[in-house]
Every structure is written in C-alpha cells, then in structure tokens.
Amino acid sequence: xSEAAITRLGDMGRWEPDAKGRLMVAALELxxxxxxxxxxxxxxxxxxxxxxxxxxxxxxxxREVLFDGAGTxxxxxxxxxxxxxxxxxxxxxxxxxxxxxxxxxxxxxxARQRAAAIAANPxxxxxxxxxxxxxxxxxxxxxxxxxxxxxxxxxxxxxxxxVFKVAxxxxxxxxxxxxxxxxxxxxxxxxxx
Amino acid sequence: xSEAAITRLGDMGRWEPDAKGRLMVAALELxxxxxxxxxxxxxxxxxxxxxxxxxxxxxxxxREVLFDGAGTxxxxxxxxxxxxxxxxxxxxxxxxxxxxxxxxxxxxxxARQRAAAIAANPxxxxxxxxxxxxxxxxxxxxxxxxxxxxxxxxxxxxxxxxVFKVAxxxxxxxxxxxxxxxxxxxxxxxxxx
Numbered sequence: 001x002s003e004a005a006i007t008r009l010g011d012m013g014r015w016e017p018d019a020k021g022r023l024m025v026a027a028l029e030l031x032x033x034x035x036x037x038x039x040x041x042x043x044x045x046x047x048x049x050x051x052x053x054x055x056x057x058x059x060x061x062x063r064e065v066l067f068d069g070a071g072t073x074x075x076x077x078x079x080x081x082x083x084x085x086x087x088x089x090x091x092x093x094x095x096x097x098x099x100x101x102x103x104x105x106x107x108x109x110x111a112r113q114r115a116a117a118i119a120a121n122p123x124x125x126x127x128x129x130x131x132x133x134x135x136x137x138x139x140x141x142x143x144x145x146x147x148x149x150x151x152x153x154x155x156x157x158x159x160x161x162x163v164f165k166v167a168x169x170x171x172x173x174x175x176x177x178x179x180x181x182x183x184x185x186x187x188x189x190x191x192x193x
Numbered sequence: 194x195s196e197a198a199i200t201r202l203g204d205m206g207r208w209e210p211d212a213k214g215r216l217m218v219a220a221l222e223l224x225x226x227x228x229x230x231x232x233x234x235x236x237x238x239x240x241x242x243x244x245x246x247x248x249x250x251x252x253x254x255x256r257e258v259l260f261d262g263a264g265t266x267x268x269x270x271x272x273x274x275x276x277x278x279x280x281x282x283x284x285x286x287x288x289x290x291x292x293x294x295x296x297x298x299x300x301x302x303x304a305r306q307r308a309a310a311i312a313a314n315p316x317x318x319x320x321x322x323x324x325x326x327x328x329x330x331x332x333x334x335x336x337x338x339x340x341x342x343x344x345x346x347x348x349x350x351x352x353x354x355x356v357f358k359v360a361x362x363x364x365x366x367x368x369x370x371x372x373x374x375x376x377x378x379x380x381x382x383x384x385x386x
Binding site: 089127165 | 281282283315318319320322323326344345347348349351352355356358359362363378381382383384385386
C-alpha cells in the first residue's frame, strides 16, 4: 500500500494524521504473518508505533479493524442508487457496485490480506456475511425509495451483493481492475438467463 | 404441525420413534414463547417429555435444533443439480431450489417459528448466513461437476440462494405455496434484466 493510500485510510485528526491507517496496515500484516487469533491489540499498537490507548481511540477491538470500512461501503452504494440515472433496478444496483469497486480499487493489497484473514476464521466469516446482508438490506431500501416495488427491490439488491462478492473474488484472485470485474460479472449474469 | 409431520421430522430409531421430532417442536415453541436466550436444554427436554440425555443424543446444543435440517437441504439441492435435465445453469439451480421448497412445504409453521427465532438473535443470524453460504458453495461445486465453468457456476449458485431467500420470505409472510414462490421469484429475476 502506498504512503498516500495509508494517509487516505487514516484519520485526518490534528495530532495523529495517519495513526489509524498505520494501525490498519500493522494489524493486517500481523494477521497475515501469525494469524488473527495469535495477534493482540498490544502487538498491533507496537507494530504501528502507537500506544494501545491510541488503538482503542480508533477501534473497539481487533476485529473492528477488519470491518471499519463497511459503513463507507454502504454509504457509497446507497448514495449511488439514490442518484443513479439508470432506468432499471438491476442497472441502478450494478452502477452502485461499480462505484463501490472504484472506491476500493487502490486498496487491493489490503483487501486481499483482509479476505485471507477472514477466510481463515469462521467467526470472522459469519460477521462478514452479516455485514453483506446488511448492505443488501440497505441497497433494497434505497431501491424502494427510488420507486422499485417489492420483491423486485430485495431481489435486485441481493443479486447486486452477489455480483459484488463474485467480482471481488476475481479481483483479488487475478484481475487487477475491480470495476471491470463488476462489469464482466454483470455481463455474466445477463448471459446466465 | 401434524402428528405425521412430527413423525417424519423425528428419528425413526427403535426405542424413541419421534423423540427428535418432539424435541424440535418443543424447542421452537419455547423459543417463540420466552425467547431463545431464555430457554435451556432442560426446559426443552421437559416440554418434550424426554431426559436431557435424550436431547444430547440428537443435538449437540440448543442451537443445533435450529440448524439440523441444513444437511438434508444441501443434499436435496446438490442431488437435484446432479440429476437435472435442464439446459442452463440458472435452470438447474432454479429446479434444485424448487425441490428444496417442496421438501420444506409441509413444515411452514416450523419454518416460520424458526425464522422468527433466528431474526431475533444476531449470532443465530450469522450462523444462518454461513449455512446459506455453504449451501451456495455446494451448489456451485455441483454445477461445475455438470460442466458449468467459473465464474458462471458460482454466480448461478449464489443467485439461486438469493432466489431461495427471497422466496422463503414471501412464503412465510403471506404465500402458502413455497415451490410457487420459487417459480415466481425466478420469473421476477428474469424480469429484472
């Protein structure tokens, strides 16, 4: 991850311009090196060169380092649906997932390390699935606000989350362009019918 | 739930023909009446008229009462994909989800009580989502065995699970015919494009 990316990830507060970003990078490095279970908050703070108190100013616990971005992701998706010029529900959702992918594009290393840490731990997997379910429900709500009736809104939103998940795997696996993965997966969805 | 349905749910063992079925009914009644957290294994066994030891012969803990059917559901879906006469991946998955719905059709009260118990408890929700993710992965594997390439196999399987989830909600909400809900949701999916 570039210095610039770390700074963008970080809290822009007055006294610790990128302590949060450094903590995120340190946590992911440690989860990758020695495993999530074997890493303590003290380890993470030490690696990032900050105190444990600083860690807890940014995150409730070591798990939250992995789920900190969920709010921003959801906001991006909901805003994209609310302002989409697309005509159909699936197009609105598809565009929103592409916006989400653009937002994540420059953090591919982080995303890959994060995915590996989550895949290695069933309780993290469960939490990730719950976050995606919450994202789907928020997208369905945004679609209803655009006048899409039920059950089409929920179906389109859930299909959108599925496209996001499948495209994400392709992206961290071997395709460097996440928005292009979203478009290719949407194309694959149309071809399924 | 009818006596016959309880018997079918139950273990067909020699000494306790429907102890398992009675335990499942008792557990769901108690989760509905007083909440999942407030129900103990002792309560469930007492309501079912069996010993705690009998409970533990059938279930590892009170949570497993809710997830006991996941294996059968997955087997039904995988077998249906393996033997489907359909031509496309989405048709294979659609047929498989219809078979799963047929299997669950006569347990609507149980399914509804179970869904309510799960919705009321985030850790049960997380487990339910993980079970559905495992079902999706198994369906994708079955599709690959039928010659469907990736990422189409994963995409079709995940879309199939989405159809199942959306149709399930309609079924326990206000539509009495679960297989018909699957067909209507698949139709809705085609109309989304």
